[in-house]
Each structure stands twice: as structure tokens, then as C-alpha cells.
Amino acid sequence: MTPLRIGLLGIGTVGGGTYDVLTRNLEEITRRVGRPLVITRVADLDTDLAKSATGGSAEVTDDAFAVTRDPEIDIVIELIGGYGIARELVLDAIANGKHVVTANKALLAVHGNEIFTAANDRGVVVAFEAAVGGGIPIIKALREGLVANRIEWIAGIVNGTTNFILSEMRDRGVSFADALADAQAKGYAEADPTFDIEGVDAAHKLSLMAAMAFGVPVYFEDVYTEGITAIEGVDIRYAERLGYRLKLLAVTIRREAGIELRVHPCLVPEDVLIANVEGVMNAVLVQADAVGPTLYYGAGAGSQPTASAVIADLVDVARLISADPGERVPHLAFQADQLSDTPVLPMDDVQTSYYLRMRLADEPGVLADVTRIFADESISIDAALQQEPGKELAADFVVLTHMTTERAVRAAIAAIESLPTTHSDVVLLRMEKLS
């Protein structure tokens, strides 16, 4: 199939990430999509940066309108940000019949109703998965995955900067000011953090989610918005004593009389999943009538996570261009002629960590024998637990291993079970650190 020709406006953090991910994963993405996605033109005021970022593989210009008006371009990616020139460029791209992909939540929260109307009138798509929840496919979930449902409410942690600050205040007992300074030092907060810490960024995202949940226009102006600048450590500690965590939540609820739209610090019970979303991570909890609660968790910002969402949008748009069966989402995600016959590893070759429980005689030298067996199989021990022996003069001994192979562990177990001082079979459970 012919390649899809893409014009990229802005090659900063997210634009650079998009270029990198698309280049790095081009083969894998093409195996999935069937049609190559190629960034053929890049516009950035810093043309030197753009030239070095693209390594000469795309045509670089400092005139973004030259891209939105280029008849050779199928899709325009807007990653400039803000409400000013970005709005003009998006509207110009639409007017020129281009599909648009953008990560610009501020633009869509403030001018979304105008932009979507213009796109509908011109028959093009403005895709914005990256505008909410970074790399989490939450817009796809709301618009497509939950399409059968009457959505009842949404509660989200949709700003990583503020979640990081609140996590730091709780974990390290630091003040808001110190946590903010730390976030800035780590690159999680902008030099001017106002939009994040005052809740404006979360309100942008909430207004888009509420529109998709309830079938209303984008009501950004009507969002009650309260940030975290006034939060004191004492309230985080009292909340914790009462069984709650403090989060900056974006909440929208369908009531009989209308909808609630609000962003503010909020206590949530410590045993609900979203209360345990820490650091810069985001999560959105959606309550819907048929499916019940569903939660979507992941990185809400950052170069490559946001690029993941931008590229997902590019692929969705690419698939709209014809109704040809070859343009559909493949059954197993990859084009049918692109499946590989990668072998499934036999269990002996699996690498993981292990929990092993055994009952050992309470005699001198027994632990030395067992640990020697682990050493002989090159298995290193992460933690151990010994239960006091009961009347039987034998005690439970539990070992957690570091990463090893199933083969080595099976060999160690056979050796341990053959010791006369071992009074039970060895119980094996596997262990995954998941990070």
C-alpha cells in the first residue's frame, strides 16, 4: 500500500518522541498497519533542531502553513501547543482537507467546539488520544470500548505533576513548596507550573472526558477548578489516620439536574485502586451502567508515552481512508501475512524468581547444606524466612530467589529433597516483580 504522508508541526519533546518511536518501531508498526507511516515534512522555528532530530530524512521548514497547505500531505500532527498559532494551524489544516492529530488539550478544551465543527463540516478527523492521560488509551475506551454503556461518572488522576507532589508530601513529609521544587528539578514540572498546580491542566482534560461521557459540548469554562497550592501536610496525615489518601481528582458525575464538573484535592479510601496511583502516573476510573467500574492506568505525560498515543491516532486515521478490508484492524493485531513463528520457550528455559518452602530438620549444618545447593545451581537468594520449630524438631524454611531459570530451580529442589534432613517435598511458587 502507498505510504501515508505525514506533516509534523513542532519537534520539541513530544514531536521528537513521535519521530523517534515511529523510526525505531517502523517495522513492527508496519507489520501491524500494513501501510508505512512516513513523516515527510517537519515545521519548526528551530530548523537546525528539526534537521538534526530528523537526520535529513524529512523536509524541514520554519513555515508551518507550508505544511498545512501542502497537497502531498495526508495528515498533520500539531505538537506546538497553546491556543494561538496552534488554533490557526489546526483550522488551516482542516480547511485544506487534512486530518489532524494533536496532543493539545488546552486548545481543544477552549476551542474544541469550533474545531470539531470545522472538521465535521470538512469531513476530516481531529484525533486527540494524546490530549488526555498521555499514553493511556482512555479516549479510545470512552468513545469505543464503553460505547454500549450509559456512563455514570468519571474520576481521574490526570495530572502527573500534582500527583508526584502529593506523593512526595505524603512519603517524605515535605512541604508543598519543597515537593514542587523537587518536581521541577526532576523535570516533572514546568518552570511556570501554574496550569498544573492550579488544576487548569486537569480541568482541560476533564472537560473533554465529560463531553465524551455524557454527549455534551466541551464545557471548560464551567469546570470548578481548585489546585493543590494550599495543601498542608497535616491534612495528608490526618486523612491517612482516617484511612484515606489525598489526590488531585478530576470528577464528573451525571445527576438528574445536570452534570458536576470539578477538579480539586480529594480524599479517597486507601483501599481503592486509584488511591494507590503514585508519582507521575495517571489513572482514570469510569463507572458505567453495564460494565461497572473500569480503570485505565499509565504514564500521563512524557515524550515517548505521549508519542505512543499520537502514533495510535495516526494509525486510526490511516484506517479510515478506505473501507477496504486490508485497512481494518487485523484480527490478531498484526497483518495476517506478517505473523512470525517465534518459538514458545519450554518451561525449563523460563526465567523468573521463586518462592520455595521446605521443612527441614532443626540440626546444625542443615541450612548450610541447602544454601550450598542453591550456590551450586548459581541461584542467589533474595530473602528467607524461618519458622520456629514445633514439637517435630523440624521447621518451615522459606526462600525467595533472585531471577534464575526453572531448570536450575528444579535441579536444586531435587537435590534438597534427597537430603535426609529434608522432611517434606519442596513447595514451589513463582514470583514476578512486574517492574
Added chain:
Amino acid sequence: MTPLRIGLLGIGTVGGGTYDVLTRNLEEITRRVGRPLVITRVADLDTDLAKSATGGSAEVTDDAFAVTRDPEIDIVIELIGGYGIARELVLDAIANGKHVVTANKALLAVHGNEIFTAANDRGVVVAFEAAVGGGIPIIKALREGLVANRIEWIAGIVNGTTNFILSEMRDRGVSFADALADAQAKGYAEADPTFDIEGVDAAHKLSLMAAMAFGVPVYFEDVYTEGITAIEGVDIRYAERLGYRLKLLAVTIRREAGIELRVHPCLVPEDVLIANVEGVMNAVLVQADAVGPTLYYGAGAGSQPTASAVIADLVDVARLISADPGERVPHLAFQADQLSDTPVLPMDDVQTSYYLRMRLADEPGVLADVTRIFADESISIDAALQQEPGKELAADFVVLTHMTTERAVRAAIAAIESLPTTHSDVVLLRMEKLS
């Protein structure tokens, strides 16, 4: 637009749920899709059940092949289950040029390669969102949301029965046998629970997820499968002392030499989100190179959650039928002419719970005055916390309220702040129970 005509095979738990949700939410779904979805024919051996479930609105037959061969039908939903007649019916529907929607993971795990090939050859779609993770849109996430990524590994809790049993064993200290009996009494486990407790159901789902993640065929035969029947409470307790929870995990990892595919009980650190997925809920954690970790959580089974996924598939298939812009996913989820102007409620009318912190004089009658104010505003108190007074002869008093309105709370705060015995402004934080 012309309605989409759907034939439903099997009106048991999921079929009945699909019919119910589609009927109940027809208006909302049509506002989203633009084209009505109508179940026009239902096949079930129990025609009386089918007639009563559909209330005469669909034509009922006991001959499922009459539906798969009906030229008036656009899409066939297969909800019969099993490998036998279901396979024949799906292949017959495909041969007759119908798109198919199915929740049948066993069928696709065992015969998926044959079925997907037949569908590709005939140019139709077999959609199966409901086959993995019930109502969680995990297949959409893997195939579309994460399309930009090289997926590195997946770890999922994809069987609610076994997760419920392990949660019960941990929380209540009961044996496997007792927890299983409890699950059966609650309807969370089948009379013959073998496929669940032996890990086979999870292996079905894992083989489908691995295919979508890594671009390989469905390798169900090669999944290492170990269930939870041998799990002893002592290991759950030792694991907990070491900081771990025990879950039945479905794991697939891309290694250099091949892929790991395994279902088995597994220790996971207690502070990772998936370790805190309890009861019948499911969650899938996906590690991918650009976006990093993302997690998808929700009900993995049940009539209406599964129906949610079946209907999402129907809508996806409906949107494939033409490349007309009217068939696209609408920008804000609902068709542009279907947005409503539901009002946004003013903050005074918002209903939620509150955390209020105040500094009160340590004198007789002070608490009585404050609690009287709450009572006057019809605010009931959920919990309270009083800090010992320091040198100042005043103490922090923290109140958690039950659900009330912001208006009532603001009035109460004004009254409390006007008391001479109140030594501070009242700090207000909102609280959401999220359940």
C-alpha cells in the same frame, strides 16, 4: 441510516445481557453510533426462553444455521460457547459473508488460527473483545491503543473465579475447598469449575493476548498451565510476611530466544497495583517500549460486563461497513447533532462528602456547639478525629461528613467560624468514596 440487522445465537447469560443492554441503552447507543443496532433474529434450543427474553421483538428459531444463512442478517453474534457446534456456526456465518462477534475464548484459543484465516479469505471480521477480560477493552488497547509500541510483556489476572478464591483464602483464612464452595454458592464458579481452577480459561485468554502482543499465531497448546488447586493457606501467609500477594497470573514475555507463555500461581509485590485487584475483578498489565506500563482493570465476567464488550464489537463492525465520514467514531463520542445542552451544576449544588479541619478551644460545650451546627444543616458525620490540645489550649478537630451538598457545608463552615471558640479558619477538602 439503515439499521444494522443482527442475529443472536444463544440467549443464555451473556446473550440475555446483550439483549437487555442493547434494549435499555438503545437511545444512548444510537446517539453515539448514528445507526440503530437491532437484534432481528435469535436462535436458541430453548425457544420459549428466547421468546420470553425478547418479548416478541425478534424472530425466534431453534435452528442456528437458519440465522447464519439468512441473507437479511448483517452480523452474527455467537454466544453458545464450546468448541463443537459453535465452531461450525462461526465458520458457516463466515462462509455466508457475515461478520461475527463472539465471546468464545475457548473456541478462538483452539480454532482461532483456522477461523481468522477463513474470515480473512472471505473479507469479514471476527470480533472478540468479550473473549478476554470481559468488559475491559483490553483487546482494543492491545490492537489499537498500543499500536505504536513494541510490547515487552503482559501479566494479567484474567480469571475472576480463581482471583475470588485466592482473595477469600487470604482475607478469611479459609481453605481452597471452602473458598471454592463459597464461589460456587455465589455463582462465581461453575458446577464444574475445572477450566477456571486449573488455569485453562486463563491460558485460553493468554494465548490470544500473546498473539496480539507479539505477532505470532495462537499458541494455546504451548501454554504452561498450572491452576490453584494445590495452594495452601500457609504459603499465602508466608508470602504476605515477605511483602507479597499470591495471584493466578497469566504471563507472556518476549525473550531473545522466543516467548514465554505461562499461567500459574505467582507472588507479586504487595505495592504494585495488580496485587490489589481483589475478588472477581480482572486486570491486565502491559509493558511496552514507548508508553511503559499501562494497566486495564474491570469486571472480567458476568452478563452485563460481557455484553458491554459484545456491543462495542457490534459498533466497531458497524463502522467498518463504509468509509463514509458519518460512519466514523465521532470526535466527542456522540454524533455531532446529538450533543445535549445538559447544564453544568453550580458548585453549591454539588453532592459529595467532606473532610473539615478546625482548631477549637478546649472547653466544655465546644464540640456540642459544632455538632449542633452540622445537625442544623442536616449534615451527618461519618467519622471524627480529635488531636490532644497542646500548650495553646486549643485542639485540631477533624470531621468526615456523609454525602451532603456544598451549599450546606459552606453554611456550616460560616457558622462554625463565627463561634468565639473557633481558633482557625475551617480547612475544607472534598472526599469521594468511588464505589
